[in-house]
Amino acid sequence: MSGGLLDVAGVGRHFGGVHALSDVSLRVTEGEVHALIGPNGAGKTTLIHQISGAQTPDAGTIRFAGEDVTRLSMHTRVTRGIARSWQVTNVFARFSALDNVALAVQGRRRDWGGSFRFWVPADAERAIVDEAAAWLAEVGLAGREAAIAGSLAHGEQRQLELALALATKPRLLLLDEPMAGMGPEESERVVGLIEHLGRKVTLLLVEHDMDAVFRLADRVSVLVGGRLIFTGLPDEVRAHPEVKKAYLGEELV
Amino acid sequence: MAASEKSALYRQSARRRALAVVALLVLAALPPLLQALGQDFYVSFAARILIFALAATSLNFIVGFGGMVAFGHAAFFGAGAYAVAILAERGVVSAFVAWPAAAALAGLLSLAVGAVSLRTRGVYFIMITLAFAQMIYYLFVSLQAWGGDDGLPLMARSSFGPLDLGDDAAFYWVALACLAGALFLLDRVAHARFGRVLQAIRENESRMEALGYPVAAYKLACFVIGGTLAGLAGALIANHGLLASPNLLHWTQSGTLLVMVIVGGVGALYGGFAGALTLLLLEEILAGFTVHWHMALGLLLLVVVFRAPRGVAAWLHGLFSRRGAK
Ligand SMILES: Nc1ncnc2c1ncn2[C@@H]1O[C@H](COP(=O)(O)OP(=O)(O)OP(=O)(O)O)[C@@H](O)[C@H]1O
Ligand SMILES: [Mg+2]
Numbered sequence: 220m221s222g223g224l225l226d227v228a229g230v231g232r233h234f235g236g237v238h239a240l241s242d243v244s245l246r247v248t249e250g251e252v253h254a255l256i257g258p259n260g261a262g263k264t265t266l267i268h269q270i271s272g273a274q275t276p277d278a279g280t281i282r283f284a285g286e287d288v289t290r291l292s293m294h295t296r297v298t299r300g301i302a303r304s305w306q307v308t309n310v311f312a313r314f315s316a317l318d319n320v321a322l323a324v325q326g327r328r329r330d331w332g333g334s335f336r337f338w339v340p341a342d343a344e345r346a347i348v349d350e351a352a353a354w355l356a357e358v359g360l361a362g363r364e365a366a367i368a369g370s371l372a373h374g375e376q377r378q379l380e381l382a383l384a385l386a387t388k389p390r391l392l393l394l395d396e397p398m399a400g401m402g403p404e405e406s407e408r409v410v411g412l413i414e415h416l417g418r419k420v421t422l423l424l425v426e427h428d429m430d431a432v433f434r435l436a437d438r439v440s441v442l443v444g445g446r447l448i449f450t451g452l453p454d455e456v457r458a459h460p461e462v463k464k465a466y467l468g469e470e471l472v
Numbered sequence: 473m474a475a476s477e478k479s480a481l482y483r484q485s486a487r488r489r490a491l492a493v494v495a496l497l498v499l500a501a502l503p504p505l506l507q508a509l510g511q512d513f514y515v516s517f518a519a520r521i522l523i524f525a526l527a528a529t530s531l532n533f534i535v536g537f538g539g540m541v542a543f544g545h546a547a548f549f550g551a552g553a554y555a556v557a558i559l560a561e562r563g564v565v566s567a568f569v570a571w572p573a574a575a576a577l578a579g580l581l582s583l584a585v586g587a588v589s590l591r592t593r594g595v596y597f598i599m600i601t602l603a604f605a606q607m608i609y610y611l612f613v614s615l616q617a618w619g620g621d622d623g624l625p626l627m628a629r630s631s632f633g634p635l636d637l638g639d640d641a642a643f644y645w646v647a648l649a650c651l652a653g654a655l656f657l658l659d660r661v662a663h664a665r666f667g668r669v670l671q672a673i674r675e676n677e678s679r680m681e682a683l684g685y686p687v688a689a690y691k692l693a694c695f696v697i698g699g700t701l702a703g704l705a706g707a708l709i710a711n712h713g714l715l716a717s718p719n720l721l722h723w724t725q726s727g728t729l730l731v732m733v734i735v736g737g738v739g740a741l742y743g744g745f746a747g748a749l750t751l752l753l754l755e756e757i758l759a760g761f762t763v764h765w766h767m768a769l770g771l772l773l774l775v776v777v778f779r780a781p782r783g784v785a786a787w788l789h790g791l792f793s794r795r796g797a798k
Contacts, residue, residue, distance in 0.1 A: 271682065273678070273681075273682070293682060294681050294682075294683075294684050294685055294686050294687070295686075297681075297682060297684030298684050302682070309679050309682075310679065311675050311679065312675075313479070313675060314479045314672070314675065315478075315479035315481075318481050321668075322668060322680075322683060323683045325665055325668065326680075326683040326684045326685050327684065328665075333665075334665045334668075334669045335665075335666055335693065336664055336665040338660055338661075339665075340484065340664060341663060342483065342484075344665075367477060367479065370477075387683060
């Protein structure tokens with residue numbers, strides 16, 4: 220196997236005295252659904268921050284599609300094809316769902332100087348509006364176009380967040396606990412959606428719900444105390460003694 | 473409930489456009505009206521309000537629309553004024569050359585100031601824009617060739633094709649055209665892709681980065697648009713008083729413009745206009761009653777801010793739409 224789509228090599232990140240990540244190496248290959256699991260405070264979100272560019276690591280390199288992106292800004296990485304969602308919903312709360320996604324679609328446009336376009340009303344740009352509506356439909360929010368993002372149900376906001384990330388047309392999508400805070404019914408719907416997405420785009424998925432992980436993931440990596448202790452097939456992870464001890468605990472014994 | 477169910481993105485409304493056209497016609501009819509009433513002096517005063525309205529509007533684009541609390545707008549306003557006076561001294565008296573040059577100079581200055589200042593945010597941004605503006609102030613004041621403390625006088629108003637700007641009514645109309653043009657331009661910009669981006673950055677900056685937007689570049693462009701328009705306002709104010717005064721560059725001028733924006737309505741298209749109108753009218757009226765008008769003005773501004781916390785423009789808008797709803 221040649222280089223993966225994403226190659227994280229020896230990445231470290233500390234906050235004062237807290238070593239959130241130590242010498243983490245991880246490869247995500249094109250097309251796979253790669254789950255990242257680990258107990259609370261293991262450093263999962265911190266790793267997502269380093270890959271997305273929200274933070275820059277203290278040590279190590281991050282390569283995406285062969286290019287060293289370690290020092291690139293977040294917005295540049297997005298144009299390279301890395302998109303993310305947040306553990307805590309992060310949308311434009313006072314804009315309508317459609318306006319939210321239209322911004323994501325517009326951000327990808329390079330025609331007419333991209334978003335340095337000063338004269339034509341954005342509402343008149345049907346191509347953008349129509350595409351935004353299509354993304355909403357894709358994540359199951361058809362009919363909710365005019366709803367204000369902040370007043371959507373929690374689960375719907377999570378779906379909107381997915382639509383925002385998808386509309387940047389990423390090659391790699393980083394999902395940080397997309398089911399966080401959802402009821403069982405909503406979770407089920409989003410699991411179905413991620414299953415569907417996993418066939419189109421490479422996914423790095425942080426998730427606590429083991430049923431979802433074993434259903435969705437091609438491979439699983441385990442992060443404990445800032446160290447990546449194991450990467451393997453879901454069945455191997457289930458069986459791995461160190462993983463059982465460190466993370467899965469009594470739950471699966 | 474209905475209001476909160478609308479997207480906070482700025483959108484055109486036919487009603488507001490119609491109101492704007494009516495307002496423009498009324499304002500255009502003002503000089504002959506005042507002259508018929510024998511109040512010629514107030515034509516010049518009204519022009520002054522329009523010029524400050526333009527300056528405050530340009531600041532409001534940066535503060536209210538771009539979400540950047542800048543405390544150095546006087547630098548761009550004053551630079552525009554000095555550009556016109558310096559050019560006039562060298563014989564360049566055509567408005568069609570001098571005014572665009574004034575705007576361009578202010579635009580370049582704001583590009584330089586913005587490129588450095590936008591590396592900071594919050595209180596630091598306020599302080600650094602203030603520091604830059606004061607540096608520019610001292611630069612102009614220290615140069616005797618540009619009049620030092622006394623400022624640089626103009627022999628006459630700029631030449632403007634067949635129009636004689638020495639005539640107060642003609643000058644008023646030109647100032648009105650500049651203000652209306654700027655408002656129309658900013659309204660278009662607000663609705664275009666660029667304006668969408670600015671509003672979204674104000675709403676959630678990190679999310680915009682994560683959608684692939686180079687946020688800093690958009691903020692800088694916004695800052696430069698505001699600075700450029702302030703330069704045009706400066707060109708007008710130098711013509712109005714026939715003087716490029718260091719007072720125009722002073723930090724208190726930046727403060728006055730900010731007060732106009734806050735009183736008028738942060739982020740409202742007509743906020744700068746409403747603020748300049750309120751402040752200058754109050755000042756004029758109070759100065760006629762008492763020498764302690766500064767104190768009285770301060771008290772009245774407090775009342776305004778409490779009565780209309782979202783600004784005079786929003787307050788008027790609320791008044792009109794309540795009427796309209798009945
Ligand atoms: N900005 C920060 N400043 C200080 N410490 C931080 C910061 N971000 C993360 N940490 C610390 O780094 C460690 C890893 O945190 P992180 O949020 O990455 O964990 P996580 O695996 O995502 O946990 P969870 O499952 O609860 O989301 C924690 O000890 C956390 O307190
Ligand atoms: Mg986390």
